[in-house]
Amino acid sequence: MSSSQAQREVFPNISEAEGGIINVKDYGAKGNGVTDDTEAFKQAMSRDEIANGSKIIYVPNGTYIVSNTIEWPKGSHSGLYYKRTTLLGETREGSIIRLVNNNPKFSTGESKPVLDTKDNRANGFRNRIENLTVHVGAGNKDAIGIRINSNNGGGIFNVSIISGDGQGDRGLDLTSTEIGPLLIKNVSVEGFKRGILVGGGTTNSLTMENITLMNQNQVGIEQVMQVLTIRNLKSINSVPAVFVKGHGATFTLSGAELQGSGGETAIITEYRQDGRETPGERRTINVFLSDIKQSGYQNTGEIYNCETGQLETLKGNIEEWSCGSPLTGFSTQNKMLKLPVKETPDIPHDLNNIIVVEGNTGADIQAAIDTPGVKTVFLPNQTYEVSEPILIRGSVKKIIGMRARFSLDSVDPIFRFEEGDEPIVMIERMEGPSIEHNSQRTLVIKHAWLKSYQNTDNGIGDLFLEDIVSENVKIHHQNAWARSLNVEGLPTDSEPKILNDGGQLWILGLKTEKPGTILETRNNGSTVVQGGFIYINSDIPDTTPPQAQYINDNSRVAIITRSYLPTATGYEVLVRETKENTTKDIINPNRRKLEKIFPYLGY
Template sequence: MSYAFRLSVVLGLCASAFAENVVFPPDSGVVDLTQAPYGAKGDGQTDCTAAIQRALDELNCQNRILWLPDGTYLVSNTLKWGGTNNANNQKRTILQGQSEAGVIVRLKDACAGFGDPARPKPVIWTGTLPAQRFRNAVRNLTIDVGKGNPGANGMHFYANNQGAVRNVTIRTGDAGNIGLDLAMGDQGPCLIKDLKVIGFETGIFTKHGTASITFANITLEGQKKVGFLNLGQCIFVENLSSRNAVTALSSPDKSGVVYLVNAGLAGTGGAADVPALQNGAFFFARNVKTTGYRHALESKPEKAEAATVEGDIEEFSSHPPQALFPNDGKSLALEIRPTPEVPWDDPQDWIAPVAFGGKPDDEGDDTQALQQALDAGKPTVYLPNGSWKLSGDLRIRGAVRRFVGCEARFKGEGRILIEDGEAPVLAFERIEMNYTRIGVEVNTARTVVFANTTLALGLKARGATLFFDDVCGYPFEFVKCRVWARQLNPEGSEGPRVLNDGGTV
């Protein structure tokens, strides 16, 4: 494994570690599911199905964070977004743990309904068609399907436009069908980042090609049939680590599209008889290290030459590039940087516009209170859940290093101006600005990370270093910027959606 790849993985793991004590102030609007009226008990013995499901029923489609403190939460049935088959309720719901290792949602051993692999059943289910599962997310927790549940899927996750699985482990005690099932039609765009799947017949399953799914920092281990199976979806995979006796990633369908960059694939046992990677359509790979497999890649596309690749893969494309100008047939090999992580501050170091008279969910103008909070000298400024009205310019500057919405919404019109400040990296995250007249402008050379956010009027930036993780909006105008995007959905209907003027994107 190359030094560059090892460094990339280490940086990704270090970034994840910052988020391992995710706690919020009492007035943030985050719902603690262990408190009344829900009363889930993380003692590993009490059945919490009804308690958690009640919250999912009552708080669906509200951009609410349903929070679980560290503990083991035993369940005996599928936890369903919205509770019913009404698809309008299966969106804008975020299940959030305090930490990936500390919060365990565990299925009872030999649980009724989870015993038949021919009729698989998930522990967590976030929705069905049509493609309107906006802003769904599962974050910072572990899903354990227990023992004696061969028909269990860890999670059936469905999100559109903007939604994510982040810092999640899915594991089985002995048997299980699929770890992460993403095979619903019209899936995506969405982001799957910092995911570990341990065990199961299949680790990750994707299907259909309506939109796309972005994966980053994925670990697969101990699958019995295949690590990652793709049947027709367009997937972008960065930093894939697999230790398996089976093929790590298989995309045999004639319509699948795979981009794989930076991977370490270690074959064990029977892996000596199978390839690490399989392709039946379009496949691009760069910087892939393999050991213990018969071949690194077997490619048999319908409309291109078959190929077998031995050893490590520096770069491979199943099809020749289409270009306007003469080229050497290779990619630009642009640098890929991990998204920098801003430390999660103690809630005592947070401040909200409430301290200056702001109030969500009313018709009052919150612009002045918001600006006072931003200028109060605290590293984290937060918006308690609800709607906040803006009617002018809002300047993010000074000591602020995180502006976090707690899944709150902006309404009104104006501009959010990101300016020079004390922190070298600013995080702007977990905010919805759909259906507003609010634009965002970056007027600083420092690094800005936008994450899990929708931007109504897109973004303009000049001379900045920008990262996007799970962001939707348009248009985006970058002037002499450096940009790294993991799941940037520039959804719009008029003019250019992304304009790059003299920068690197």
């Protein structure tokens, strides 16, 4: 299993009023493992005036005792509720939020979280919890470690959730209505009845990577409906690792080590507990598995065939298995296309060579970047006006927006990535920049909402996108790896939301909505989409030729996604394939039916 190295998050000493982070110790938190810090956390982060302000609540190393739920800032009206707030620890191992033992508030018969972002249906944008440990103590049988809602990006990163006595209701709760898209990465859960509970209805999706589950009492992950995509799952349990149930549940698992100790089955599907469902209802549950290793279970899976509705029993290690036949045009392949997958690089802060941008213009940012010897540039939390592209060059290797925002009236592109001293450069925690890649160096973009991304003929350095929302993404003869990519632009009739022109593109967890071709691959490009959710929430217009959901133009493409059409009319053409000079449309026979592409193989 791959995981990131330990990361220490440290910020410059600038005040909250100047765009700095909000330090819980400035509000009275002690972090000494003795003092009850509940009220200090509430004073720091539950204030209405910081709601929707893209604030970072910072938790320095220490053990912070709490006796009640810590909630996100609400705001004064619904447009502000519970969104754009980050809770960030200094280190995963050192920043510990611990619930007092035997707390009667957490043993009432109703589940209760230690951390709770609260609900804002489909509008809880980009909430994040990072780099810390949540410990629910002992004797708290109804405790939930974390309950998070986030939409259009956000998630949980580098977090441990622990039950001191193995009890507690669940470690991680992902059940807010229409939760997602979001990313859960480098997260471990130890103990609890259920390690992770997923279920937000039929809308939206969740992506996970590098998940470790240990010593659950009922199940590792329970998924109710929703679209769930996981890469790299490790489960050490005597109970099932994964339980998938409910109408329309879609589960994609790539890479797993499932260690059982006397358990009967590792992965189970079930539509209803009483078993009285019809074969048609069973067929709505879709499962795709690849590279599954298991030991100690009698069966690897008891999973519905999504064409017949019959239960199939799987045993031993699984190289690849799909619940149904692939969708194909010219291709005769029956296995998923394999592309090399690179892990997102980690770049530690260089705390000896930092600079904080002074001012709110592009010229101010450029001056900071061009400071001789600087390695890390911090952008305080404010809105920046940019009239000329900012050139990323020189000695800089990391640009950290402390959830900085860019004016919509700024120049396009806002950042141009040029040649420089460092082989890898990271940009993170920003809202609204457009980025042009004009370098053969590697670029990493994390935790951001982008106006757009594109590269030039010279910009063929590797690209990594993680926890990204963007209007569009265009790559030309470039290698790119994306994790949790949400692309919602409304392109012109001739342009796709995502273009892969002769490059190699791998996506773990794609989400999109609005009309327009979602992804086009051309000029012998290679694209793999490993799980995703296509939300067709407005009619796909009738055009000549008809809009295609995906275009494969003399390229290699493999896609696993699921569409949802609550009231709209869907795509007439699921895939438009061109091989040499011949074009073939794969037609959707019923544009009002929820259609799966599970998987599409075009190579």
